Amino acid sequence: DAGVIQSPRHEVTEMGQEVTLRCKPISGHDYLFWYRQTMMRGLELLIYFNNNVPIDDSGMPEDRFSAKMPNASFSTLKIQPSEPRDSAVYFCASSLRGSANYGYTFGSGTRLTVV
Amino acid sequence: AQKITQTQPGMFVQEKEAVTLDCTYDTSDPSYGLFWYKQPSSGEMIFLIYQGSYDQQNATEGRYSLNFQKARKSANLVISASQLGDSAMYFCAMRAIKAGTALIFGKGTTLSVSS
Numbered sequence: 556d557a558g559v560i561q562s563p564r565h566e567v568t569e570m571g572q573e574v575t576l577r578c579k580p581i582s583g584h585d586y587l588f589w590y591r592q593t594m595m596r597g598l599e600l601l602i603y604f605n606n607n608v609p610i611d612d613s614g615m616p617e618d619r620f621s622a623k624m625p626n627a628s629f630s631t632l633k634i635q636p637s638e639p640r641d642s643a644v645y646f647c648a649s650s651l652r653g654s655a656n657y658g659y660t661f662g663s664g665t666r667l668t669v670v
Numbered sequence: 671a672q673k674i675t676q677t678q679p680g681m682f683v684q685e686k687e688a689v690t691l692d693c694t695y696d697t698s699d700p701s702y703g704l705f706w707y708k709q710p711s712s713g714e715m716i717f718l719i720y721q722g723s724y725d726q727q728n729a730t731e732g733r734y735s736l737n738f739q740k741a742r743k744s745a746n747l748v749i750s751a752s753q754l755g756d757s758a759m760y761f762c763a764m765r766a767i768k769a770g771t772a773l774i775f776g777k778g779t780t781l782s783v784s785s
Contacts, residue, residue, distance in 0.1 A: 588772060588773070597775060597776075597777045597778065598761065598775040600772045600773075600774070603772055611772065644713060646715065648715075648773075658703070658705050658717050658720055658765075658773075659715075659717075659773055660717070661707075661714065661715035663713065663714050664713050664714070664715075666713070
């Protein structure tokens with residue numbers, strides 16, 4: 556299994572530009588999560604999906620952020636317009652089922668820098 | 671509310687020594703899972719060990735063991751015979767059923783192993 560695949564690995568963009576982060580979960584996993592990691596706030600859950608349906612988006616910071624999962628093998632996190640404070644590492648993770656004993660497999664992350 | 675607390679921002683240990691990384695948690699859900707992840711300087715999140723709330727015995731995985739004290743709500747990670755490659759950030763995380771299926775993370779502990 557190739558694991559959770561995120562692209563791009565690094566993204567540098569100018570303030571005001573649209574940024575799209577991509578994630579391919581592990582085949583067969585029915586939960587997908589987007590996290591953001593910063594020094595100040597640690598790892599924060601942004602949104603998660605179950606069977607492609609968004610379940611909890613309460614962690615999405617504001618309307619500039621949106622996430623979609625059009626099918627079981629692909630998800631995007633979009634920031635429009637981007638701001639310097641959005642600079643962070645964004646992780647995608649997937650999990651099989653929702654039971655407490657199922658951990659996550661994380662992607663390698665996308666390091667976003669907004670200048 | 672669900673909460674994970676890691677009170678040690680940094681720990682220092684010499685090679686071949688054992689080290690304990692502290693983690694306390696708070697949840698009202700009787701069914702939950704506790705996880706430890708390692709994040710080396712390369713940035714990926716690596717799953718280390720899992721403990722279920724109903725497990726009678728402490729979890730072990732090679733040099734890693736989880737000292738689970740349910741009454742005290744603590745889930746400390748013990749690394750035996752530290753190696754230079756253990757230098758990394760370590761995160762304690764919890765996944766409770768009632769609160770949904772998302773992992774919540776502590777702030778992490780940076781472990782530095784010296785020769």
